[in-house]
Amino acid sequence: MRKRIKPPVAFILLGLPILILVIAKSYAMFARTVQLNAAKATIPTVSTAPKNKTATSTEKEEAITSLDPIIDVSGWQLPEEIDYDTLSKNISGAIVRVFGGSGIGIDNNATNAKGVDKSYKKHIKEFQKRDVPVAVYAYVMGASVKEMKEEARILYKESKPYKPTYYWLDVEEKTMEDMNKGVEAFRSELEKQGAKNIGIYIGTYFMEEHSISTDKFDAVWFPTYGTDSGYYEEDPNTSLNYDLHQYTSQGYVDGFAKPLDLNQIASNKDIGSTYKKLFGRKPSKEAQE
Template sequence: MRRRIKPIVVLVLFALLTLLFFIGKIHSDNLLSQQLASAEKTIPSTTSKSTTSSSSLETEEFVLNPIIDVSGWQLPSEIDYDTLSNNISGAIVRVYGGSQITKDNNAAYTTGIDKSFKTHIIEFQKRNVPVAVYSYALGSSTKEMKEEARAFYKAASPYKPTFYWIDVEEETMADMDKGVQAFRKELKKLGAKNVGIYIGTYFMTEQEISVKDFDAVWIPTYGSDSGYYDAAPDTTLDYDLHQYTSQGYINGFGSPLDLNQIAVTKDTKSTYEKLFGKIKSQ
């Protein structure tokens, strides 16, 4: 005959089993929480991804429009400054045409001051185009070179140009290097922080002109002079700016313009900012 189990025993066993189940579940939940916490510590941070993305954007290629140089030969009345300004990244304006200017010159006064420089500078700056300036050197002595520098600086400095350039193309004295250095030193003495030289490499070698003390070098080499960039300068000279054509056309002006670009051997953005100032954020 089977022994009968008392109801009280059944209840006690059921209670014990239920208690063991809850204890096991609590332990299992605690273990799972610990595992999750440990796993969270090994998840890669998303900060590194964001930094990489930002860095890659910063290193994207910096693209510029042409940089032009203009003088009184480009009449303001023939320029649509709004359109032209939207198609260039900088302008270098002639302020002084040299001390040997004659009354027959239609682009400059007999004082050497360019007839259109004020209008060019004001109109470009009004449209947020960075402006540098240049002077064509024609002094026949150290004294005259210094006088040209003073006339140049006096006329240009009120407009706070980003750079002062000395355009050296003609042999006007026996020791051209001595005259050019006198011009540069006088500009520095007057307060010009950034002084560069525009010079052809052949003329520089022929006249034994040193460019090492200038803050920047600007050279002309035209290739086929087709109006487009088609050849890098064949030189070992450390230059910053390259005038690559005298036959460039840009919307806003109907006649040919000198077009320039940052040297292909230099970092475009940093060199541009060296010559024209920091780029304003859009």
């Protein structure tokens, strides 16, 4: 028969495995804690300081690919024939003639006897009232350096109150033997008066024929019409740097029933930055076709 096990011995024999399990479990928990703490130590900390926001690809400004036409107008476009509300919604800018040239001597529908455009104030006020950016121009006709300087002073005096974005010289006629000298006299006097942005409108052939330099101007505006169909047909035939292209004199825009000169940013230039250069701001969403 088996020998009887005494109670203390039985307790020890039964309790020993339980003790071993408790110790093993405690060690496993300790080892797990050490492992977790070690893992936490390897996690990089994240600063809570504010960071400069970087635009994502979807937030980046989209390039401007096209604009409504830029028009140039004078007293020959009578204000009473213009629906300024409609016209303003269909253009991206306006260049308004302020001075029609000295030596006219007679009063006509477009200018007074001194050459000041009769409609320029109305045009500028109506366009600016509708948030259309406005530049100005003078038709250059000085027959001497003295007259060129006087024309520049008239242009600046008449235009200054309206804060135009650009001052343009429209050079189309030979009125002096040395046209380059005369044009420079006009430009430098305009600058002396306080004009900051001065450009020249001139045909490439006329410019070459009379050796007129564009180097000192802040912007250049060339006309090239092709067949003058009312639509863009071709770029100016030149290797010179230019900003604005008058592409037709027979364009039509809702808001005026008669033909208009239509202009666009040079096809080899960035539209947005060049427009801002000429008109002092980005084009409105409405002006982007």
